[in-house]
Amino acid sequence: MIEDRDFPIPEPDDNAVAAMEKAWRRADLQRYLVRWQTSPIPEVPTPFWDFSWRALDIGCGMGRYILREGERHPERAYLGVDKGNLRGGTMLDRVGAADRPNVFGLHTNIIPLLPKLPPNSLDQVSIFYPNPWWPTKHRQKRWSYHPILPVLPKLLRPGGRLLLTSNEAFYLGEFRYAVLHHPEITEMATSYAGPIRETEGRTHFEAKFITEGTPCGEVVFVRG
Numbered sequence: 225m226i227e228d229r230d231f232p233i234p235e236p237d238d239n240a241v242a243a244m245e246k247a248w249r250r251a252d253l254q255r256y257l258v259r260w261q262t263s264p265i266p267e268v269p270t271p272f273w274d275f276s277w278r279a280l281d282i283g284c285g286m287g288r289y290i291l292r293e294g295e296r297h298p299e300r301a302y303l304g305v306d307k308g309n310l311r312g313g314t315m316l317d318r319v320g321a322a323d324r325p326n327v328f329g330l331h332t333n334i335i336p337l338l339p340k341l342p343p344n345s346l347d348q349v350s351i352f353y354p355n356p357w358w359p360t361k362h363r364q365k366r367w368s369y370h371p372i373l374p375v376l377p378k379l380l381r382p383g384g385r386l387l388l389t390s391n392e393a394f395y396l397g398e399f400r401y402a403v404l405h406h407p408e409i410t411e412m413a414t415s416y417a418g419p420i421r422e423t424e425g426r427t428h429f430e431a432k433f434i435t436e437g438t439p440c441g442e443v444v445f446v447r448g
């Protein structure tokens with residue numbers, strides 16, 4: 225049986241807490257979004273909204289998760305978004321080849337798209353293995369510090385899940401702290417924090433980590 229002690233998720237230290245809180249105080253989402261004001265932002269395919277249960281996979285890589293889950297749950301809609309040239313393009317090809325009516329892909333940056341999505345419209349938002357942006361000078365790019373962070377929970381319906389996985393325990397600890405303490409985030413409760421409970425790998429990165437024997441963890445929150 226997998227126990228939490230197999231992948232302990234630490235609380236962030238005082239320095240990280242102070243840095244996160246400073247980033248949240250200074251965050252100005254509208255100013256941040258100005259960089260995209262002249263860029264075309266693709267629309268979410270209309271049929272995605274026809275499904276009553278909808279999931280968004282952010283940074284979906286080559287689309288393994290949305291394709292597999294879409295096949296298992298044909299009554300649910302899965303939208304994957306990835307901005308990477310190689311992964312985003314491959315994902316689009318794979319989604320096109322699978323030709324499943326409930327699986328959708330967008331090859332774009334998710335950040336300017338998120339504020340355009342209707343609040344209370346998603347049942348799950350997942351982020352599998354984001355770049356941890358290890359150097360301190362880059363930590364503003366982590367989800368926990370980012371001005372877009374408080375938008376994510378607002379997209380969920382009551383009962384909806386926000387899920388993040390990482391092989392970096394510190395990253396999960398910071399994310400948990402941010403979701404539970406960000407002044408603009410309310411009504412989110414932790415439903416799981418510990419090692420991943422997977423043997424196969426929901427995504428390409430997860431499959432690689434499992435094959436290598438790299439321990440990974442997961443935090444899941446539910447919107448009240």
Ligand SMILES: C[S@@+](CC[C@H](N)C(=O)[O-])C[C@H]1O[C@@H](n2cnc3c(N)ncnc32)[C@H](O)[C@@H]1O
Nearest residue numbers: 283285306307308311333334352353427428429
């Ligand atoms: C480490 S990979 C993980 C891919 C996949 N989730 C997996 O587990 O196999 C992180 C992915 O996030 C994507 N990504 C990072 N920031 C993004 C953004 N702002 N919008 C869309 N995709 C993003 C990258 O292009 C990359 O494919």
